[in-house]
Amino acid sequence: xxxxxxxxxxARTPLAPVAAxxxxxxxxxxHDAKVLRTSARWLVGSREHHNYTYDLTKLxxxxxxxxxxxxCAVPVSQVRAYFGEIESDDALRRHIERTTAGAARxxxxxxxxxxxxxxxxxxxxxxARPAHVVETGVDKGLGSCVxxxxxxxxxxxxxxxxxxxxxxxxxxxxxxxSEPWSAVVDLVIGDSVATIDALDRPVDLFLHDSDHSRAxxxxxxxxxxxxxxPGGLLLTDNVTHTNVLGEHAERTGRRFLAYRETxxxxxxxxxxxxxxx
Ligand SMILES: C[S@@+](CC[C@H](N)C(=O)[O-])C[C@H]1O[C@@H](n2cnc3c(N)ncnc32)[C@H](O)[C@@H]1O
Numbered sequence: 616x617x618x619x620x621x622x623x624x625x626a627r628t629p630l631a632p633v634a635a636x637x638x639x640x641x642x643x644x645x646h647d648a649k650v651l652r653t654s655a656r657w658l659v660g661s662r663e664h665h666n667y668t669y670d671l672t673k674l675x676x677x678x679x680x681x682x683x684x685x686x687c688a689v690p691v692s693q694v695r696a697y698f699g700e701i702e703s704d705d706a707l708r709r710h711i712e713r714t715t716a717g718a719a720r721x722x723x724x725x726x727x728x729x730x731x732x733x734x735x736x737x738x739x740x741x742x743a744r745p746a747h748v749v750e751t752g753v754d755k756g757l758g759s760c761v762x763x764x765x766x767x768x769x770x771x772x773x774x775x776x777x778x779x780x781x782x783x784x785x786x787x788x789x790x791x792x793s794e795p796w797s798a799v800v801d802l803v804i805g806d807s808v809a810t811i812d813a814l815d816r817p818v819d820l821f822l823h824d825s826d827h828s829r830a831x832x833x834x835x836x837x838x839x840x841x842x843x844x845p846g847g848l849l850l851t852d853n854v855t856h857t858n859v860l861g862e863h864a865e866r867t868g869r870r871f872l873a874y875r876e877t878x879x880x881x882x883x884x885x886x887x888x889x890x891x892x
Contacts, residue, residue, distance in 0.1 A: 654882040661725055666754050667883045668729040675877035679735045682874040686890050687742035697738035700768065701730065707764050714790050724755060732876045733761040735888050736822065740765035743848060744774040745819030751807040751835055752825030753782035756790030763796035779814070781807045808834045817844035824852035832859045840867065854889030864891035
Protein backbone atom coordinates (compact mmCIF):
# COMPACT_ATOMS: atom_id res chain seq x y z
CA UNK A 616 0.00 0.00 0.00
CA UNK A 617 1.14 3.57 -0.73
CA UNK A 618 2.75 4.93 2.58
CA UNK A 619 0.70 8.14 2.46
CA UNK A 620 -2.50 6.17 2.05
CA UNK A 621 -1.45 3.86 4.90
CA UNK A 622 -0.73 6.84 7.23
CA UNK A 623 -4.12 8.35 6.40
CA UNK A 624 -5.83 5.03 7.02
CA UNK A 625 -4.11 4.64 10.44
CA ALA A 626 -4.97 8.25 11.35
CA ARG A 627 -8.64 7.26 11.20
CA THR A 628 -8.20 4.39 13.69
CA PRO A 629 -7.71 4.19 17.49
CA LEU A 630 -4.11 3.08 16.72
CA ALA A 631 -3.17 6.59 15.54
CA PRO A 632 -1.81 7.89 18.92
CA VAL A 633 0.34 4.73 19.28
CA ALA A 634 1.75 5.12 15.76
CA ALA A 635 2.51 8.82 16.36
CA UNK A 636 4.10 8.18 19.78
CA UNK A 637 7.78 7.82 18.66
CA UNK A 638 7.65 11.07 16.67
CA UNK A 639 5.91 12.92 19.52
CA UNK A 640 8.41 11.55 22.02
CA UNK A 641 11.38 12.66 19.86
CA UNK A 642 9.93 16.18 19.48
CA UNK A 643 9.32 16.75 23.19
CA UNK A 644 12.64 15.11 24.14
CA UNK A 645 14.56 17.49 21.80
CA HIS A 646 12.77 20.45 23.41
CA ASP A 647 13.35 19.25 26.99
CA ALA A 648 17.01 18.42 26.28
CA LYS A 649 17.53 22.02 25.12
CA VAL A 650 15.94 23.34 28.35
CA LEU A 651 18.12 20.97 30.41
CA ARG A 652 21.33 22.09 28.59
CA THR A 653 20.42 25.77 29.14
CA SER A 654 19.56 25.09 32.80
CA ALA A 655 22.85 23.23 33.41
CA ARG A 656 24.89 26.06 31.81
CA TRP A 657 23.01 28.57 33.99
CA LEU A 658 23.54 26.57 37.20
CA VAL A 659 27.29 26.59 36.59
CA GLY A 660 27.72 30.00 34.95
CA SER A 661 25.32 32.29 36.87
CA ARG A 662 25.09 33.33 40.53
CA GLU A 663 21.59 34.79 40.43
CA HIS A 664 18.86 33.31 42.63
CA HIS A 665 15.98 35.66 41.73
CA ASN A 666 15.21 38.68 39.52
CA TYR A 667 17.20 36.98 36.75
CA THR A 668 18.94 39.02 34.08
CA TYR A 669 19.32 38.02 30.43
CA ASP A 670 19.27 39.49 26.95
CA LEU A 671 16.21 39.33 24.73
CA THR A 672 16.13 37.25 21.58
CA LYS A 673 16.45 39.34 18.39
CA LEU A 674 12.78 38.75 17.60
CA UNK A 675 11.64 39.68 21.11
CA UNK A 676 13.67 42.90 20.88
CA UNK A 677 11.95 43.74 17.57
CA UNK A 678 8.52 43.11 19.06
CA UNK A 679 9.38 45.29 22.05
CA UNK A 680 10.37 48.11 19.70
CA UNK A 681 6.97 47.93 17.98
CA UNK A 682 5.18 47.69 21.35
CA UNK A 683 6.80 50.94 22.56
CA UNK A 684 6.24 52.56 19.17
CA UNK A 685 2.48 51.91 19.34
CA UNK A 686 2.09 52.89 23.01
CA CYS A 687 4.12 56.10 22.74
CA ALA A 688 3.09 56.98 19.16
CA VAL A 689 6.69 57.38 17.98
CA PRO A 690 8.32 55.83 14.89
CA VAL A 691 9.77 52.37 15.51
CA SER A 692 13.14 53.62 14.16
CA GLN A 693 13.17 56.16 17.02
CA VAL A 694 12.53 53.39 19.57
CA ARG A 695 15.38 51.31 18.10
CA ALA A 696 17.62 54.38 18.46
CA TYR A 697 16.65 54.60 22.15
CA PHE A 698 17.51 50.90 22.59
CA GLY A 699 20.89 51.63 20.99
CA GLU A 700 21.43 54.53 23.40
CA ILE A 701 21.04 52.47 26.58
CA GLU A 702 22.86 49.45 25.18
CA SER A 703 25.87 51.57 24.21
CA ASP A 704 25.95 53.59 27.46
CA ASP A 705 29.44 52.43 28.49
CA ALA A 706 29.59 54.63 31.62
CA LEU A 707 26.47 52.97 33.01
CA ARG A 708 27.66 49.51 32.01
CA ARG A 709 31.07 50.02 33.70
CA HIS A 710 29.37 51.44 36.83
CA ILE A 711 27.08 48.40 37.13
CA GLU A 712 29.99 45.96 36.58
CA ARG A 713 32.23 47.72 39.14
CA THR A 714 29.54 48.21 41.78
CA THR A 715 28.30 44.64 41.44
CA ALA A 716 31.86 43.33 41.85
CA GLY A 717 32.23 45.24 45.15
CA ALA A 718 28.70 44.81 46.54
CA ALA A 719 27.94 42.97 49.78
CA ARG A 720 25.64 40.64 47.80
CA UNK A 721 28.21 40.10 45.00
CA UNK A 722 28.11 36.33 45.58
CA UNK A 723 24.49 36.35 44.35
CA UNK A 724 24.85 38.69 41.38
CA UNK A 725 26.26 38.36 37.86
CA UNK A 726 28.70 40.99 36.63
CA UNK A 727 27.53 40.89 33.03
CA UNK A 728 25.05 43.67 32.36
CA UNK A 729 21.85 42.40 30.74
CA UNK A 730 18.82 44.68 30.71
CA UNK A 731 16.13 42.43 29.11
CA UNK A 732 12.74 44.27 28.97
CA UNK A 733 14.22 47.26 30.85
CA UNK A 734 15.34 48.64 27.46
CA UNK A 735 11.58 49.05 26.85
CA UNK A 736 11.24 51.02 30.12
CA UNK A 737 14.15 53.19 28.94
CA UNK A 738 12.56 53.86 25.54
CA UNK A 739 9.17 54.66 27.10
CA UNK A 740 10.77 57.26 29.40
CA UNK A 741 12.75 58.73 26.49
CA UNK A 742 9.64 58.94 24.32
CA ALA A 743 7.15 60.14 26.97
CA ARG A 744 9.56 62.54 28.77
CA PRO A 745 7.83 62.23 32.17
CA ALA A 746 8.54 64.80 34.88
CA HIS A 747 7.95 62.24 37.67
CA VAL A 748 8.49 58.49 37.40
CA VAL A 749 7.66 56.10 40.27
CA GLU A 750 9.13 52.58 40.37
CA THR A 751 7.95 50.21 43.12
CA GLY A 752 10.46 47.43 43.83
CA VAL A 753 14.13 48.27 43.36
CA ASP A 754 16.17 45.17 44.31
CA LYS A 755 19.78 45.92 43.28
CA GLY A 756 18.70 49.03 41.39
CA LEU A 757 19.21 47.86 37.82
CA GLY A 758 15.85 49.20 36.67
CA SER A 759 16.35 52.42 38.64
CA CYS A 760 19.68 53.01 36.85
CA VAL A 761 18.09 52.40 33.45
CA UNK A 762 15.21 54.78 34.23
CA UNK A 763 17.64 57.36 35.66
CA UNK A 764 19.82 57.13 32.52
CA UNK A 765 16.74 57.94 30.40
CA UNK A 766 15.83 60.88 32.66
CA UNK A 767 19.39 62.25 32.45
CA UNK A 768 19.24 62.13 28.61
CA UNK A 769 15.82 63.83 28.69
CA UNK A 770 17.23 66.55 30.98
CA UNK A 771 20.16 67.13 28.60
CA UNK A 772 17.54 67.77 25.89
CA UNK A 773 15.62 70.23 28.08
CA UNK A 774 13.05 67.87 29.66
CA UNK A 775 14.09 67.26 33.27
CA UNK A 776 12.45 64.59 35.39
CA UNK A 777 12.92 62.68 38.65
CA UNK A 778 12.50 59.06 39.68
CA UNK A 779 11.02 57.98 43.01
CA UNK A 780 12.16 54.39 43.63
CA UNK A 781 10.42 52.53 46.47
CA UNK A 782 11.52 49.38 48.26
CA UNK A 783 10.76 47.79 51.61
CA UNK A 784 14.32 46.43 51.93
CA UNK A 785 16.81 49.00 53.37
CA UNK A 786 19.65 47.33 51.42
CA UNK A 787 17.90 47.76 48.07
CA UNK A 788 19.12 50.10 45.35
CA UNK A 789 22.90 49.92 45.80
CA UNK A 790 23.40 50.40 42.04
CA UNK A 791 21.38 53.62 42.08
CA UNK A 792 23.28 55.39 44.86
CA SER A 793 26.11 56.80 42.66
CA GLU A 794 26.38 59.99 40.61
CA PRO A 795 25.26 60.95 38.02
CA TRP A 796 22.28 58.54 38.23
CA SER A 797 21.58 59.22 41.93
CA ALA A 798 21.18 62.94 41.13
CA VAL A 799 17.73 62.21 39.65
CA VAL A 800 16.69 59.37 42.00
CA ASP A 801 14.83 59.64 45.31
CA LEU A 802 15.20 56.23 46.94
CA VAL A 803 12.49 55.72 49.57
CA ILE A 804 12.56 52.75 51.96
CA GLY A 805 9.17 51.50 53.20
CA ASP A 806 6.05 49.70 52.08
CA SER A 807 5.14 50.82 48.56
CA VAL A 808 1.43 51.46 49.21
CA ALA A 809 2.12 53.68 52.25
CA THR A 810 4.79 55.55 50.28
CA ILE A 811 2.51 56.03 47.26
CA ASP A 812 -0.18 57.41 49.61
CA ALA A 813 2.35 59.96 50.87
CA LEU A 814 3.48 61.17 47.39
CA ASP A 815 3.00 64.92 47.10
CA ARG A 816 3.74 65.32 43.35
CA PRO A 817 1.71 64.09 40.36
CA VAL A 818 2.98 60.89 38.77
CA ASP A 819 3.53 60.83 34.98
CA LEU A 820 4.79 57.25 34.75
CA PHE A 821 4.18 54.51 37.33
CA LEU A 822 5.85 51.09 37.23
CA HIS A 823 4.75 48.24 39.50
CA ASP A 824 7.65 45.83 40.18
CA SER A 825 7.43 45.06 43.92
CA ASP A 826 5.37 42.39 45.73
CA HIS A 827 3.87 40.51 42.78
CA SER A 828 0.86 39.11 44.65
CA ARG A 829 -2.37 39.99 42.91
CA ALA A 830 -3.69 41.82 45.99
CA UNK A 831 -0.59 43.99 46.42
CA UNK A 832 -0.41 44.89 42.73
CA UNK A 833 -4.07 45.99 42.86
CA UNK A 834 -3.46 48.00 46.05
CA UNK A 835 -0.63 49.88 44.31
CA UNK A 836 -2.72 50.80 41.25
CA UNK A 837 -5.65 51.85 43.46
CA UNK A 838 -3.30 53.98 45.58
CA UNK A 839 -1.58 55.68 42.64
CA UNK A 840 -4.74 56.37 40.61
CA UNK A 841 -5.59 59.69 42.35
CA UNK A 842 -1.94 60.75 42.05
CA UNK A 843 -1.71 60.24 38.27
CA UNK A 844 -1.10 63.30 36.08
CA PRO A 845 -3.48 63.67 33.10
CA GLY A 846 -2.27 61.38 30.31
CA GLY A 847 0.07 59.51 32.67
CA LEU A 848 1.23 55.96 31.92
CA LEU A 849 0.77 52.93 34.19
CA LEU A 850 3.18 50.01 33.74
CA THR A 851 3.35 46.59 35.39
CA ASP A 852 6.13 44.03 35.44
CA ASN A 853 3.61 41.39 36.50
CA VAL A 854 1.61 41.13 33.29
CA THR A 855 2.54 37.51 32.57
CA HIS A 856 0.96 36.50 35.91
CA THR A 857 -2.10 38.69 36.45
CA ASN A 858 -4.56 40.87 34.57
CA VAL A 859 -4.69 43.43 37.39
CA LEU A 860 -3.58 46.30 35.16
CA GLY A 861 -5.90 45.23 32.33
CA GLU A 862 -8.83 45.33 34.77
CA HIS A 863 -7.66 48.68 36.18
CA ALA A 864 -7.47 50.06 32.61
CA GLU A 865 -11.03 48.92 31.90
CA ARG A 866 -12.34 50.45 35.13
CA THR A 867 -10.61 53.78 34.50
CA GLY A 868 -11.34 54.06 30.76
CA ARG A 869 -7.76 53.52 29.55
CA ARG A 870 -6.34 51.39 26.76
CA PHE A 871 -4.20 48.39 27.67
CA LEU A 872 -1.51 46.35 25.91
CA ALA A 873 0.79 43.54 27.03
CA TYR A 874 4.22 42.51 25.74
CA ARG A 875 5.74 39.13 26.70
CA GLU A 876 9.53 38.98 26.48
CA THR A 877 11.57 35.95 25.34
CA UNK A 878 14.94 35.57 27.07
CA UNK A 879 17.90 34.44 24.95
CA UNK A 880 20.01 31.52 26.26
CA UNK A 881 18.10 31.25 29.58
CA UNK A 882 15.74 28.66 31.06
CA UNK A 883 13.48 31.36 32.60
CA UNK A 884 10.36 31.88 30.46
CA UNK A 885 10.60 35.66 30.86
CA UNK A 886 8.38 38.45 32.16
CA UNK A 887 6.78 41.27 30.25
CA UNK A 888 5.50 44.80 30.22
CA UNK A 889 1.84 45.68 30.69
CA UNK A 890 0.87 49.25 29.95
CA UNK A 891 -2.31 51.23 30.47
CA UNK A 892 -2.70 54.68 28.93
C1 LIG B 1 11.52 42.09 41.32
S1 LIG B 1 12.35 43.03 42.51
C2 LIG B 1 12.47 44.61 41.76
C3 LIG B 1 13.30 44.60 40.51
C4 LIG B 1 13.75 45.95 39.99
N1 LIG B 1 12.64 46.81 39.62
C5 LIG B 1 14.66 45.74 38.79
O1 LIG B 1 14.47 46.39 37.76
O2 LIG B 1 15.60 44.93 38.90
C6 LIG B 1 11.13 43.20 43.75
C7 LIG B 1 11.48 44.13 44.90
O3 LIG B 1 10.27 44.48 45.55
C8 LIG B 1 10.53 44.70 46.91
N2 LIG B 1 9.27 44.65 47.67
C9 LIG B 1 8.56 43.53 48.02
N3 LIG B 1 7.45 43.89 48.71
C10 LIG B 1 7.45 45.25 48.79
C11 LIG B 1 6.57 46.22 49.34
N4 LIG B 1 5.45 45.85 50.01
N5 LIG B 1 6.89 47.52 49.23
C12 LIG B 1 8.01 47.91 48.57
N6 LIG B 1 8.88 47.03 48.01
C13 LIG B 1 8.61 45.73 48.11
C14 LIG B 1 11.55 43.63 47.27
O4 LIG B 1 12.30 44.01 48.41
C15 LIG B 1 12.37 43.53 45.98
O5 LIG B 1 13.56 44.28 46.08
